[in-house]
Amino acid sequence: MEAGGTVLQASVHLRHIIPLDFDSLDYAPQSDTPHVSGGVESEDAEHSLPTIDLDSPLAEELLVRACESWGMFIVTNHGIPSDVFKGVEEDALRFFSLPKGGKMKALRAPGGTVGYGMAPLAAILEKFLWHEGFTMIGSPVEQAKQVWPRDYMRFCVTMEEYQKRMKTLSEKILGLILKNYGGLPSFHECGGPSGVLQLNSYPECPCPNEMIGLAPHTDTSFITIVHQNNVSGLQLFHEQHGWISVAPMTGSLVVNVGDMLHIMSNARFLNALHRATVSRMGHRLSFAYFCGPPADFEVSPVVKTCCSSGPDQEARYRPVTKREYKGMKNRDLNALSLIKITQRHESGYKC
Ligand SMILES: O=C(O)CCC(=O)C(=O)O
Numbered sequence: 543m544e545a546g547g548t549v550l551q552a553s554v555h556l557r558h559i560i561p562l563d564f565d566s567l568d569y570a571p572q573s574d575t576p577h578v579s580g581g582v583e584s585e586d587a588e589h590s591l592p593t594i595d596l597d598s599p600l601a602e603e604l605l606v607r608a609c610e611s612w613g614m615f616i617v618t619n620h621g622i623p624s625d626v627f628k629g630v631e632e633d634a635l636r637f638f639s640l641p642k643g644g645k646m647k648a649l650r651a652p653g654g655t656v657g658y659g660m661a662p663l664a665a666i667l668e669k670f671l672w673h674e675g676f677t678m679i680g681s682p683v684e685q686a687k688q689v690w691p692r693d694y695m696r697f698c699v700t701m702e703e704y705q706k707r708m709k710t711l712s713e714k715i716l717g718l719i720l721k722n723y724g725g726l727p728s729f730h731e732c733g734g735p736s737g738v739l740q741l742n743s744y745p746e747c748p749c750p751n752e753m754i755g756l757a758p759h760t761d762t763s764f765i766t767i768v769h770q771n772n773v774s775g776l777q778l779f780h781e782q783h784g785w786i787s788v789a790p791m792t793g794s795l796v797v798n799v800g801d802m803l804h805i806m807s808n809a810r811f812l813n814a815l816h817r818a819t820v821s822r823m824g825h826r827l828s829f830a831y832f833c834g835p836p837a838d839f840e841v842s843p844v845v846k847t848c849c850s851s852g853p854d855q856e857a858r859y860r861p862v863t864k865r866e867y868k869g870m871k872n873r874d875l876n877a878l879s880l881i882k883i884t885q886r887h888e889s890g891y892k893c
C-alpha cells in the first residue's frame with residue numbers, strides 16, 4: 543500500500559510501526575487472525591494475467607485492455623538491465639539482514655512517511671503483518687546515515703538509481719495508457735506525477751497459513767510497478783477467478799492500477815485488489831514503486847460523452863485530491879465508497 547502523502551494518522555502508535563521480532567517468533571502473534579482463508583490459487587488463471595511486450599506495436603492497445611479487464615499485468619522488454627534489480631535486491635537484503643537494533647535506527651516516525659517499519663496498513667487494520675518495509679521518496683540519506691554512519695553512500699546510490707529507472711518507466715507506461723484512452727489528461731497534465739519506493743521484506747514464516755504479509759488492499763497510486771525476488775507471494779483478486787498467484791518471472795515486472803487512475807478513468811480501469819502471502823520456504827523481497835499525482839492535484843473522473851449509452855456518461859466519483867483521499871483512506875480502506883456518486887440513471891440513455 544502506498545505510504546506517500548502527508549496526512550497524519552492521529553492514532554498511529556509505535557506498535558503499528560515496529561515490525562515483529564521475526565527471529566524470536568515461532569508462532570502467530572495472539573492478536574492476529576487467519577487471513578489467508580477463502581482464497582483459491584488458480585494455476586490456470588495465473589497464466590491469463592496479460593503479459594505485454596513494451597516493444598510491441600500493440601503495446602498501447604494491450605495496456606488499456608489490461609487496465610480494463612485485470613487492473614494488473616506483466617511487462618517485458620521494459621529496458622531495465624538485470625544488474626539494476628540485482629543491485630537493489632542485494633542492498634535491500636543487506637539492510638533487512640541487519641539485527642533488529644540496526645534497522646530500528648531508521649524507524650519511521652509516527653505520522654511520518656519515510657523509513658523502516660511495518661506497512662501503514664497495519665495501523666488501519668489493527669493487525670500484525672508478517673512484513674517489514676523501508677519507504678523512501680528520493681534519497682534515503684537521512685536514514686542510511688543512522689544505520690551505516692561511515693558507509694551510507696552505497697545504499698543511497700543504489701536506491702536513487704532504482705528510483706530514476708522506475709520514474710522513467712512509469713512515465714512511459716502511464717503516458718501510453720493516458721494517450722490511448724480517449725479523454726484522459728496527458729501525463730504532464732497530471733501535475734508531474736511523483737514517486738515513492740517501498741522495499742518490502744517478508745521473512746520466512748513458521749506459520750504461513752495464520753499470517754499475512756500484506757492484507758488485501760488497493761494502492762492509492764496511478765500505477766504501481768513491482769519487482770519480486772524469486773519467492774512467490776503476490777496475489778491478485780479477480781472477480782471470476784478468486785485469488786490468483788502472480789509468480790515472479792525473471793526479467794519481467796508487475797504493474798497494477800491504483801485508486802487514482804481508477805477514479806480518473808471513471809471506474810473503467812480496475813484498481814487491483816491484491817495481497818502478499820508469506821512462506822516457510824524462503825525470504826521474500828518485493829520492490830513497489832508507486833507513481834501517483836502530487837498531493838494537491840485534483841483527480842476527476844473523465845466521463846465518456848458520446849457514442850456509448852449508460853451510466854458511464856455520468857461521473858461515478860466526485861473530484862478529490864490525493865491528500866484528501868489519503869486522509870480518508872487512512873481511516874477507512876474503502877475510501878472509494880466515500881466519494882462515490884449515486885447514479886441517477888439506472889438504464890442508459892442515448893446521445
Ligand atoms: O509484495 C508484493 O508483491 C506487493 C507489495 C504491495 O502490494 C505494496 O507494497 O503495496
Ligand SMILES: [Fe+2]
Binds near residue numbers: 543760
Ligand atoms: Fe500494494
